[in-house]
Amino acid sequence: MKKAIIVMTGILLMSTLAIAETEAGKKESVEIPNLEQLQKMIARFAPTEVSADTSKLSPEDQKAVVKLIQAARVLDDLYMTQLWKGNQALCARLKKDTSPLGRARLHYFWINKGPWSDLDDHKAFIPAVPARKPLGANFYPEDMTKEEFESWVKTLNEKERELATGFYSLIQRKAANKLAAVPYSVEYRADLDRAAKLLREAGSLTQNASLKKFLNSRAAAFLSNDYYQSDVDWMDLEAAIDITIGPYETYTDELFGYRAAFEAYVHVRDEAESNKLAFFAKHLQEIENNLPIEPKYRNPKIGGLAPIHVVNEIFAAGDGNHGVQTAAYNLPNDERVVAEKGSKRVMMKNVQEAKFKSVLLPISQHVLAPEAQKDVSFDAFFTHIVAHELTHGLGPQQINVSGRKTTVRLELKEVYGAIEEAKADVTGLFTLQYLLDQGQRVGIAEDRPKEEIERKLYTTFLASAFRTLRFGITEAHGRGMAMQMNYLLDKGGFAVQPDGTFAVDFSKIKQAVRDLDHDLLTLEATGDYAGAKKMLTELAVLRPETQRALDKLGDIPTDIEPKFVTAEKLAPASAGLPRKR
Numbered sequence: 106m107k108k109a110i111i112v113m114t115g116i117l118l119m120s121t122l123a124i125a126e127t128e129a130g131k132k133e134s135v136e137i138p139n140l141e142q143l144q145k146m147i148a149r150f151a152p153t154e155v156s157a158d159t160s161k162l163s164p165e166d167q168k169a170v171v172k173l174i175q176a177a178r179v180l181d182d183l184y185m186t187q188l189w190k191g192n193q194a195l196c197a198r199l200k201k202d203t204s205p206l207g208r209a210r211l212h213y214f215w216i217n218k219g220p221w222s223d224l225d226d227h228k229a230f231i232p233a234v235p236a237r238k239p240l241g242a243n244f245y246p247e248d249m250t251k252e253e254f255e256s257w258v259k260t261l262n263e264k265e266r267e268l269a270t271g272f273y274s275l276i277q278r279k280a281a282n283k284l285a286a287v288p289y290s291v292e293y294r295a296d297l298d299r300a301a302k303l304l305r306e307a308g309s310l311t312q313n314a315s316l317k318k319f320l321n322s323r324a325a326a327f328l329s330n331d332y333y334q335s336d337v338d339w340m341d342l343e344a345a346i347d348i349t350i351g352p353y354e355t356y357t358d359e360l361f362g363y364r365a366a367f368e369a370y371v372h373v374r375d376e377a378e379s380n381k382l383a384f385f386a387k388h389l390q391e392i393e394n395n396l397p398i399e400p401k402y403r404n405p406k407i408g409g410l411a412p413i414h415v416v417n418e419i420f421a422a423g424d425g426n427h428g429v430q431t432a433a434y435n436l437p438n439d440e441r442v443v444a445e446k447g448s449k450r451v452m453m454k455n456v457q458e459a460k461f462k463s464v465l466l467p468i469s470q471h472v473l474a475p476e477a478q479k480d481v482s483f484d485a486f487f488t489h490i491v492a493h494e495l496t497h498g499l500g501p502q503q504i505n506v507s508g509r510k511t512t513v514r515l516e517l518k519e520v521y522g523a524i525e526e527a528k529a530d531v532t533g534l535f536t537l538q539y540l541l542d543q544g545q546r547v548g549i550a551e552d553r554p555k556e557e558i559e560r561k562l563y564t565t566f567l568a569s570a571f572r573t574l575r576f577g578i579t580e581a582h583g584r585g586m587a588m589q590m591n592y593l594l595d596k597g598g599f600a601v602q603p604d605g606t607f608a609v610d611f612s613k614i615k616q617a618v619r620d621l622d623h624d625l626l627t628l629e630a631t632g633d634y635a636g637a638k639k640m641l642t643e644l645a646v647l648r649p650e651t652q653r654a655l656d657k658l659g660d661i662p663t664d665i666e667p668k669f670v671t672a673e674k675l676a677p678a679s680a681g682l683p684r685k686r
């Protein structure tokens with residue numbers, strides 16, 4: 106699953122009134138942006154090149170990757186159909202409008218893969234469409250209510266119910282207006298046939314056995330509607346080409362969250378980062394044994410870690426490419442597969458780098474003291490993200506509260522997310538500092554003196570804190586970050602300058618991070634819900650000096666609009682398969 110992102114969008118003035126149709130067919134007036142307003146909305150996405158080096162792939166894999174990009178393009182179409190039944194016709198209509206407003210509408214349509222703006226609560230930005238994205242997308246009849254669905258499901262036998270509430274079917278009205286569940290393999294047969302054929306062709310090209318196996322079983326799943334074996338094979342995938350393709354996330358179905366939307370990611374593995382991960386993994390127990398908490402709370406034998414793949418994205422499609430770009434995901438979502446095989450985290454290094462360049466660097470120029478700006482580094486940013494992911498696996502997990510066996514998650518309840526995200530941030534910093542103190546290299550400016558590496562680590566973290574806070578403090582990451590920021594300010598590790606910019610105090614930051622890590626880990630070890638709640642209530646707030654810094658970030662893009670230059674070179678969209686429209 107992706108982490109939900111809550112986006113602060115500022116105030117958009119939309120003065121043009123237009124009448125749009127709501128789901129129930131009632132007329133509701135929504136304001137449709139004019140050209141100038143639409144251009145401002147588009148400018149929130151900085152066009153940024155996303156490229157990946159495919160030259161080290163074997164000649165067979167280089168051919169296979171072309172087929173995979175083509176298959177991903179099929180899923181782009183399929184996702185648009187899943188989002189809204191009128192999408193394909195609307196897209197064709199928009200393409201014919203060559204006026205500046207028509208061009209802007211088509212541009213923003215491509216960013217969102219539909220006529221509703223992801224960043225603005227899915228409100229329509231094109232006239233004559235439903236005012237807001239239908240909650241059930243195109244997965245249910247538009248006139249169906251929740252109650253009708255629920256009472257219908259009660260009439261079904263177990264097997265029918267499984268299909269009706271499962272990931273891989275949609276609901277339509279059939280004879281006598283009765284609801285019926287239709288498997289994806291039936292409804293999307295033509296597109297899935299094309300995609301399956303391309304996957305099999307790629308499978309016959311590659312020499313990698315695990316990739317061949319996954320591509321063939323996923324192609325079979327497209328036609329049989331049974332994804333279990335191919336999800337298992339995806340967990341076993343170890344290849345230079347890293348691909349995720351199929352129906353996965355259920356966020357598009359806002360009505361019930363049952364139906365999986367089609368998406369595809371075509372990646373190449375990042376070898377250097379894979380080696381770095383292996384290096385960190387070797388030191389994790391040692392870091393656990395040195396965590397800044399009472400020794401009795403340390404875990405003498407940390408559990409197996411969920412696999413992490415660091416990749417570079419060649420192409421993303423469908424549900425994987427609209428609005429704010431996905432930079433990492435955990436899959437699969439099928440609990441049966443997770444119970445048997447666990448899940449895998451995939452992190453896209455070049456997507457993170459694109460966001461770093463187009464969003465984080467400009468942010469740092471506004472919020473950091475001038476002399477600190479040279480220390481903002483992508484390697485420090487990315488290495489800390491990797492450390493964050495790994496250190497979710499460190500510290501207390503199964504705990505004992507007054508003789509009762511329980512887990513941190515159960516004890517901390519609704520504040521668990523914010524505390525655990527903050528713990529991973531801070532334990533990530535602690536881990537990198539620990540390794541540096543041991544004389545290890547961590548992948549940040551390795552040829553430079555230790556003080557410089559530390560400067561980069563903490564300064565980049567400070568800049569990235571503002572990127573997270575910008576998304577608001579209602580969600581776990583933002584809440585946890587506001588708490589860290591204020592704690593470190595209070596301990597003097599971060600300091601506000603007279604001109605309102607922020608800087609790291611290197612004489613205090615290391616101890617401040619140790620103290621914070623100690624406090625967070627101890628809250629988790631003791632399952633101290635009241636303590637965790639108190640800490641968040643006091644510290645997970647935006648203080649005036651932080652708010653003033655955030656106010657300066659208005660014009661900086663929210664995210665990127667990826668330009669997939671490698672994919673466009675290898676398998677141009679125009680030269681691809683004829684698109685059915």
Ligand code: ZN
Nearest residue numbers: 493497526529
């Ligand atoms: Zn996390």
